[in-house]
Amino acid sequence: MVLFSVNKKETSPYDGQKPGTSGLRKKVTVFKQQNYLHNFVQATFDALSVEKIKGSTIVVSGDGRYFSEEAIQIIIKMAAANGVRSVWVGQNGLLSTPAVSAVIRNRIGADGAKASGAFILTASHNPGGPNEDFGIKYNMENGGPAPEGITDKIYENTKTIKEYFTAEDLPDVDISTVGITTFGGPEGPFDVDVFDPTEDYVKLMKTIFDFGAIQKLLTSPQFTFCYDALHGVAGIYAKRIFVEELSASESSLINCIPKDDFGGSHPDPNLTYAKELVTRLGLGKQAPDSEPPEFGAAADGDADRNMILGKRFFVTPSDSVAIIAANAVEAIPYFSSGLKGVARLVKEVRPDVSVVVNADEFEYKDPVDGSVSKHQGVRYLFEDGSRLVFRLSGTGSVGATIRLYIEQYEADSTKIGRDSQEALGPLVEVALRLSKMEEFTGRSSPTVIT
Numbered sequence: 001m002v003l004f005s006v007n008k009k010e011t012s013p014y015d016g017q018k019p020g021t022s023g024l025r026k027k028v029t030v031f032k033q034q035n036y037l038h039n040f041v042q043a044t045f046d047a048l049s050v051e052k053i054k055g056s057t058i059v060v061s062g063d064g065r066y067f068s069e070e071a072i073q074i075i076i077k078m079a080a081a082n083g084v085r086s087v088w089v090g091q092n093g094l095l096s097t098p099a100v101s102a103v104i105r106n107r108i109g110a111d112g113a114k115a116s117g118a119f120i121l122t123a124s125h126n127p128g129g130p131n132e133d134f135g136i137k138y139n140m141e142n143g144g145p146a147p148e149g150i151t152d153k154i155y156e157n158t159k160t161i162k163e164y165f166t167a168e169d170l171p172d173v174d175i176s177t178v179g180i181t182t183f184g185g186p187e188g189p190f191d192v193d194v195f196d197p198t199e200d201y202v203k204l205m206k207t208i209f210d211f212g213a214i215q216k217l218l219t220s221p222q223f224t225f226c227y228d229a230l231h232g233v234a235g236i237y238a239k240r241i242f243v244e245e246l247s248a249s250e251s252s253l254i255n256c257i258p259k260d261d262f263g264g265s266h267p268d269p270n271l272t273y274a275k276e277l278v279t280r281l282g283l284g285k286q287a288p289d290s291e292p293p294e295f296g297a298a299a300d301g302d303a304d305r306n307m308i309l310g311k312r313f314f315v316t317p318s319d320s321v322a323i324i325a326a327n328a329v330e331a332i333p334y335f336s337s338g339l340k341g342v343a344r345l346v347k348e349v350r351p352d353v354s355v356v357v358n359a360d361e362f363e364y365k366d367p368v369d370g371s372v373s374k375h376q377g378v379r380y381l382f383e384d385g386s387r388l389v390f391r392l393s394g395t396g397s398v399g400a401t402i403r404l405y406i407e408q409y410e411a412d413s414t415k416i417g418r419d420s421q422e423a424l425g426p427l428v429e430v431a432l433r434l435s436k437m438e439e440f441t442g443r444s445s446p447t448v449i450t
Contacts, residue, residue: 003184004170006081008163011035017043017158019151023137025123028067031134035164041075041119042164043157044138045082047150048117052141054083054187057113059103061088061095061197062121063233063267063302065128066260068093071121071136073172080183080190081165088115089175090197094258096233096303097122099201101143107200109193110180116141122302125268129261147371198240208334211245218248224293228277229256231263234299252293254280267301270450271314274298274307282312307450316420317450318407357383380434385409388431402441404431421449 014033017024017040024040031037045053060075062068072093079087086109095103097120104115123135138146138154146154173181173192183190205211217223227242229235235256242248254276255263266273271283278284282292296309308315315323328335358381363374377391386408393401406427410416415423431437438444 059118
């Protein structure tokens with residue numbers, strides 16, 4: 001057994017290590033600065049209670065983007081030095097964000113332990129590569145992101161940090177091979193458990209969906225589909241679930257080999273960046289080479305957001321949720337006893353832009369732990385039920401991203417096929433006028449429309 005010692009290293013703070021709604025995201029060149037990652041990881045350990053660190057098990061994995069392998073080895077060494085008993089790593093450092101949640105809540109280690117939290121290495125839909133984006137966030141024992149109370153502590157710690165702990169003589173662990181490696185430290189044994197990143201997620205999916213019914217659909221000669229992982233971590237789950245579990249043809253999958261630069265593109269599932277899928281579904285500027293499949297879907301880098309397409313049409317996210325809600329009880333076994341709740345849907349028809357009846361700054365309250373995230377954005381509510389929502393995104397690594405959500409319900413089936421830009425045009429004009437978007441940003445149009 002290889003033995004290691006604990007080293008206390010001096011360091012100094014970096015400005016701006018404040019975790020956003022999706023953790024800390026910066027350029028790779030920023031993360032590769034001396035001790036930059038070390039500072040944030042130590043600040044996180046120090047923000048957590050002792051029982052969540054000493055003798056605990058934590059997960060460390062992500063979407064496989066550039067710098068992930070190096071970051072995983074750094075975190076393993078720091079975990080060992082901070083008294084963690086075991087670190088679980090998805091094979092090749094891969095775990096989707098939803099799979100991390102499943103692993104935390106459901107996986108039981110060889111020693112009978114469960115994970116108390118996880119470092120997730122992802123910058124979601126942002127590009128990857130030596131000059132692109134990297135990110136890190138911490139999820140708690142419930143599988144969800146660290147609440148604002150914890151992220152505030154992390155940030156405060158980053159502003160005053162003077163030292164971090166690491167095990168410099170702990171050798172790098174081979175994360176390409178499944179198995180457990182045990183080391184000896186001052187506080188006893190320390191394990192690194194490399195495991196199949198799809199196993200626990202697939203087990204969970206089988207308790208939610210009717211795999212038999214889905215298999216029957218996917219193997220029917222009357223049904224065709226195309227799934228695009230955009231070279232993100234979703235690719236390993238697509239192959240395991242669609243091909244191995246549901247007997248679909250592997251030819252239905254595209255861009256399902258994870259790459260650290262996502263093939264040189266944005267792993268963002270929208271009509272702008274999922275170009276190959278969009279073309280195959282008959283929505284591109286050029287006609288597809290063959291008859292479009294009936295169904296298409298794409299996922300972002302860490303597989304926690306998606307885009308749904310039909311043959312020659314785009315399914316808006318709100319419509320996707322509405323369809324799931326309408327069919328959940330009958331079609332999804334997990335919801336057979338009833339659906340507890342879904343995103344709010346607008347109920348009334350709007351013949352034209354009506355008056356604003358309320359405007360406020362909104363906040364999110366976690367129904368599980370009761371934590372509240374304030375100052376999340378501004379919304380305008382109209383008399384007819386239409387809604388405008390402005391939110392400053394926490395997913396970027398530099399600058400600022402403003403997200404504008406425009407909602408309008410249309411009950412007239414003869415108008416549903418209209419181009420969304422035409423249908424929402426009056427509300428878009430109102431939104432730009434109310435917000436003075438062009439005046440403040442200098443932009444006359446958005447970079448991405450979904």
